[in-house]
Amino acid sequence: MICFMTETLSLSPEAIADWLPFAKAAGFFFATFVLEDAAAIGAGWLLATGEISWPTAFAACFLGIWAGDAGLYAMARYAGRGWFERSSWNKFRHRVARSEKWFAEQGGMILVFSRMIPGARLPTYLAAGFLRMPLPRFLLVTGMASFFWTFLVLYLSRTFGTAVVHWLSAYKHTGLLVLLFGLGALVVVQSARRVLSNFDLRRWTVALNRLRHWEFWPAWMFYPPVALYGLWLGLKYRSLTVATAANPGIFSGGFVGESKMETLRELMATSAEFTAEAELVGGDSIEERLASLREICRRREISYPFILKPDVGQRGAGVKLIRNESQACAYLKAMAAPVLVQRYAEGPNEIGMFYYRFPQEPHGHIFAITEKIFPSVNGDGRSTLAELIRRDPRARFMADRYLARWSGRADEVLGAGESLKLVEAGNHAQGCIFRDGMHFGTPALLGRIDAISQRLRGFHIGRYDIRYASAEDLRNGINFQIVELNGAASEATSIYDARNSLCDAYRTLFRQWDLVFAIGHANRQRGCAPTPLSLLWNKWREYSRQAATYPAAD
Numbered sequence: 001m002i003c004f005m006t007e008t009l010s011l012s013p014e015a016i017a018d019w020l021p022f023a024k025a026a027g028f029f030f031a032t033f034v035l036e037d038a039a040a041i042g043a044g045w046l047l048a049t050g051e052i053s054w055p056t057a058f059a060a061c062f063l064g065i066w067a068g069d070a071g072l073y074a075m076a077r078y079a080g081r082g083w084f085e086r087s088s089w090n091k092f093r094h095r096v097a098r099s100e101k102w103f104a105e106q107g108g109m110i111l112v113f114s115r116m117i118p119g120a121r122l123p124t125y126l127a128a129g130f131l132r133m134p135l136p137r138f139l140l141v142t143g144m145a146s147f148f149w150t151f152l153v154l155y156l157s158r159t160f161g162t163a164v165v166h167w168l169s170a171y172k173h174t175g176l177l178v179l180l181f182g183l184g185a186l187v188v189v190q191s192a193r194r195v196l197s198n199f200d201l202r203r204w205t206v207a208l209n210r211l212r213h214w215e216f217w218p219a220w221m222f223y224p225p226v227a228l229y230g231l232w233l234g235l236k237y238r239s240l241t242v243a244t245a246a247n248p249g250i251f252s253g254g255f256v257g258e259s260k261m262e263t264l265r266e267l268m269a270t271s272a273e274f275t276a277e278a279e280l281v282g283g284d285s286i287e288e289r290l291a292s293l294r295e296i297c298r299r300r301e302i303s304y305p306f307i308l309k310p311d312v313g314q315r316g317a318g319v320k321l322i323r324n325e326s327q328a329c330a331y332l333k334a335m336a337a338p339v340l341v342q343r344y345a346e347g348p349n350e351i352g353m354f355y356y357r358f359p360q361e362p363h364g365h366i367f368a369i370t371e372k373i374f375p376s377v378n379g380d381g382r383s384t385l386a387e388l389i390r391r392d393p394r395a396r397f398m399a400d401r402y403l404a405r406w407s408g409r410a411d412e413v414l415g416a417g418e419s420l421k422l423v424e425a426g427n428h429a430q431g432c433i434f435r436d437g438m439h440f441g442t443p444a445l446l447g448r449i450d451a452i453s454q455r456l457r458g459f460h461i462g463r464y465d466i467r468y469a470s471a472e473d474l475r476n477g478i479n480f481q482i483v484e485l486n487g488a489a490s491e492a493t494s495i496y497d498a499r500n501s502l503c504d505a506y507r508t509l510f511r512q513w514d515l516v517f518a519i520g521h522a523n524r525q526r527g528c529a530p531t532p533l534s535l536l537w538n539k540w541r542e543y544s545r546q547a548a549t550y551p552a553a554d
Contacts, residue, residue: 254487
């Protein structure tokens with residue numbers, strides 16, 4: 001009997017060999033959380049002896065290092081900054097605001113150099129989170145720096161062995177001490193605050209429940225697989241920037257820095273009856289811009305309410321529904337970046353339609369349609385707006401976003417039956433609910449969108465944001481208004497339907513990026529040049545600085 005059990009439980013050498021690379025990769029991945037350079041050096045030694053492959057060693061170390069960087073950022077931004085704003089140290093918030101502005105301008109290069117300076121990573125990454133450096137920019141910079149640093153350490157340790165250990169020994173010990181001290185201090189401070197101060201069990205429970213709903217995951221948690229797939233596609237097509245050639249008629253293909261007004265201007269010229277009218281507000285001073293706004297509204301007969309939004313923006317940032325002149329004045333004062341005014345397309349319904357067409361094809365296709373649902377809460381005559389939001393089964397997951405938008409009315413008691421629409425911008429990041437809307441995808445609607453798209457110069461793939469009143473009219477391809485056209489970097493936002501699994505979402509995004517890279521490759525073969533990486537980087541830095549000043553969106 002014992003012999004039988006022993007034979008049954010024993011693993012064959014072939015089975016052990018199959019699982020060994022995964023075990024090594026997992027070991028180095030988690031080892032980077034303790035001593036990232038020591039883990040990379042160990043992987044390099046195994047490379048030198050042939051006991052591990054380059055892809056396994058590099059992927060494990062790179063992902064572990066990058067995830068650790070993101071973890072430090074998240075701790076400082078979501079725990080450290082929250083503690084600061086609720087503590088007595090908040091009296092220094094004006095100094096922090098100045099530091100945020102400075103870090104927004106200089107933070108990119110600081111992050112790069114901190115990767116190479118002993119003991120500098122921990123405080124720099126914590127500062128990036130605390131000073132609210134835009135997360136996409138942080139992940140991009142640290143991802144690139146970690147990529148090249150991991151390759152360098154692996155190569156040197158594989159080539160020179162023990163010499164690298166002596167060279168990095170002072171660095172890793174310093175980093176470990178600083179890391180342990182920082183983590184210990186953070187744990188002590190947070191524990192004391194939770195125990196002795198106003199621990200809110202309900203908010204803590206909501207935060208934990210958010211992790212069960214992937215559609216609410218922060219970008220640093222959700223997007224790494226998509227970024228890695230993008231790197232793979234870049235290798236496949238022998239260019240990381242070939243995707244920017246997907247839409248030759250839009251700057252950078254619509255990845256970053258493109259002007260909303262230029263796209264809307266072409267839509268108004270070619271399909272005016274289906275486009276919400278818009279114009280760029282001129283002037284430098286607040287007086288000149290307000291005068292320009294008045295003149296545009298008078299000439300185009302645009303009345304309140306109307307939309308003001310930045311000419312360069314992403315994920316609905318800075319979009320405001322303006323109901324009177326005082327709101328318009330306040331918006332223009334807050335916005336240093338170029339602003340456009342757009343006639344309000346009342347809808348009240350909205351969809352996002354992701355369209356694509358290969359250059360050689362006579363007709364395009366609908367890849368995905370998103371039905372957008374604008375959440376609201378209903379008053380009971382007793383509860384405040386804040387209480388209604390925190391009790392709502394879904395709104396509670398984005399309570400901080402909603403309450404920041406409605407901060408002036410958080411303590412207001414809504415009357416029995418009174419309804420309040422929580423969001424105007426049809427964007428998931430701003431709190432809109434997304435559902436799969438392919439049931440709208442009739443041949444008539446596709447034909448209309450295909451005709452509109454083929455009138456646009458150099459447009460092949462992207463997402464239309466469309467407002468409409470009647471579902472029947474929409475299916476017939478009539479009586480709708482395009483409020484925005486986003487380029488190659490836009491998403492098939494139907495993935496955020498809560499009924500989708502995480503695997504379904506990634507599968508859709510991977511198919512979408514397959515299309516973007518393939519269309520960019522086809523256009524490159526036709527003579528369209530991709531946008532240089534250096535220009536993309538400069539435009540991203542410029543946008544990040546501007547976006548930090550945008551007011552909260554509606």
